[in-house]
Amino acid sequence: TLNLLCYGNIQTVPIGYISSCFSVKNGTPRQPTICGPSRAQLRIQQSVFNNPEHALVGLEQYSHVWIIFLFHKNGHQSYKAKVKPPRLNGQRVGVYSTRSPHRPNSLGLTLAKLDKIQGDTLHLSDIDMIAGTPVLDIKPYIPEYDSLNTRTGPESNPDLQTASEEKEAFFHLEDKTPGDEDEILHLRGKSEAGVCLRPPQTQFFLPEEAVSLLKEVESYVSKADPTPPDGEDKDQVSDCGETEPAAEIVDRPSYGSDSSTTIADWIREPPVSSLDVRFTPQAQKQLEMFLPCDRPRFKFLRGPEEAGAAIRAVLSADPRSVYRRTRCKDRLFFFSLDTADVTCWFGQGFAEVLEVRPVGPPGPEDSCQ
DSSP states (O other), rough: OOOHHHHTTTOOOOSSEEESSSSSSOOHHHHHHHSSTOOHHHHHHHOSSSSGGGGTTTTTSSSSSEEEEEOSSSSSOOOSSSOOGGGGGOOOGGGSSSSSSSSGGGEEEEEEEEEEEETTTEEEOOOOOOOOOEEEEEEOHHHHHHOOGGGHHHOOOOOHHHHHHHHHHTTTTTGTTTOOOHHHHHHHHHHTOOOOOOOOOOOOOOHHHHHHHHEEEHHHTTTSOOOOOOOOOOSSSSSOTSHHHHHHHOOOOOOOSOOOOOOOOOHHHHHHHHEEEOOOHHHHHHHHHOOSSSSSSSSOOSHHHHHHHHHHHHHHHHHOOOOHTTOOOOOOOOOOOOEEEEEEEETEEEEEEEEEOOOHHHHHHOOTT
């Protein structure tokens, strides 16, 4: 068993299965951010832990969790090196540059909002998983570790951190005496190594002894030979001029104001545009019949208003496959949301909801699903 683990050959055991407002793949969002009102529950199996609720102690302190799961409805275990993401409308790219479910090991990853924990059950929202999805692991989302926006500060840059530490040491010289030549030589060495010793433009007060020492150190350093030792690149010696700060964060190509990440252009500007979504008067009336305390009613969603927002979110992202969008003549589209069956059709740049009925016996097969 140990040898198998060393080579990554392990047998996975689901820790639980998703109970979701999406019962089938058709109409399920491809990403969790598409449909905020979407909801699900995950109950930890007692076969994994004798006391499943113990495994969740402390998780209630987090607002979001990573869910690692299996795409169990792929229909087959085959996969290809290149795939056709629906957002690319038929163009092929490498499978590892996409979130395609058809991939080696069929592993999925989603970031879900953790609404609450009750005993051994997690209540989730902002999800993109269908009912019955096997979950392999849960990890808390920690922005300090998981968000690149938190990796641009001095604490993540050794050079900036070193400069910061040296400036801090520089301004604690009030405990030294003017005759401490060793400290002065140490500071001179740091200056020659490229660490700027000029203080930031901040107002503060120091004892007279410290002020006197700082002036003496500054005078001593300014008289030092600015020529770098033989064999060193002159460009490595920092310029401590008045107009330049001691350390700056280098600009990087970025997506967003604070992020240092880059993404494929087709993610920001996909060939497939978002659709306008509208309801027929009949569909709107049918939706309003789903009352919280009456029949029909929703199991996961909190009422007609939230259900309407979920339907608009699903359809605006155009959940159709490339085949349905480009080659299927039947423009009708069916999907289930919570306890409702939704029927709609697609026109040029829009989707219109025709019916919203309680889930009932399956209707005729849709040959283009």
